[in-house]
Amino acid sequence: LLGSLHVGTSFAKGLSLGLRVPIVDVNHLHGHVLSHFIRREETDVVPEYPFLCLLVSGGNSQLILVRNYNDMEILGRTIDDAAGEAFDKCAKVMGLPYPGGPHIDRLAAEGDASKFKFAKPHIPGLDYSFSGLKTSFLYTLRDNVKLDPDFIEKNLADLAASLQHTIIDILMDKLDKAVKQTGVRTVAIGGGVSANSGVRDAVAAYCQRRGLTAFIPPRLFTTDNAAMVAIAGYYKYIDRIFCCYDQVPYARVGV
Structure with missing residues (x-):
């Protein structure tokens, strides 16, 4: 929310001026990608460059070559x-x-992922689309509820499992194409949806089959959190990349 960002950045600028210390601006998508470099123990392993990151969240679905x-x-x-x-x-x-x-x-773990079939988009290249899937899902509910008003309640787990399976299929299809296109040997995931059990299992299994190294973040660092912002800010700080006071916040921006 842009209003919240203005309040936060105004406070940060005032604090920076008052303490006479530099201010660092952070792209929160960088934070999701760099969350894999948060070391809780000195022995923690981090990805080697270059690697491919599948960033999936409520507002973003991106394939990023890092x-x-x-x-x-x-x-x-x-x-x-x-x-x-x-x-x-x-x-x-x-x-x-x-x-x-x-x-x-949670429901998908109890359901049959093959019970319902939903539309998958045919988008060229490595871009994603989920609007067709959403429409297909809505029509499935609408048509079946006409026949049985209790359709959703009776099939809740199967609907959840089938939906999750379809979304993961769409994500993994493009991820596979990106791996083949770039030749990377390391794959990471990030963002709030990377907390999903099905996504985590699918990426781990894919990497194991292909002989790739997978980096799957602790669930603690999947949703927006202070630690990922700090690690992104740290890397800008060591490069001495500081923020000018006339810079303004943006609600949406790429990496």
């Missing part, structure tokens, strides 16, 4: 809804609380 902490290239991104939005919006029409992603994840 050549260095200050050199990232977006290879593909969503052209409409992000994966997290697809989870949340589909959960809402099923009557589940917000945010819907964790509820879908």
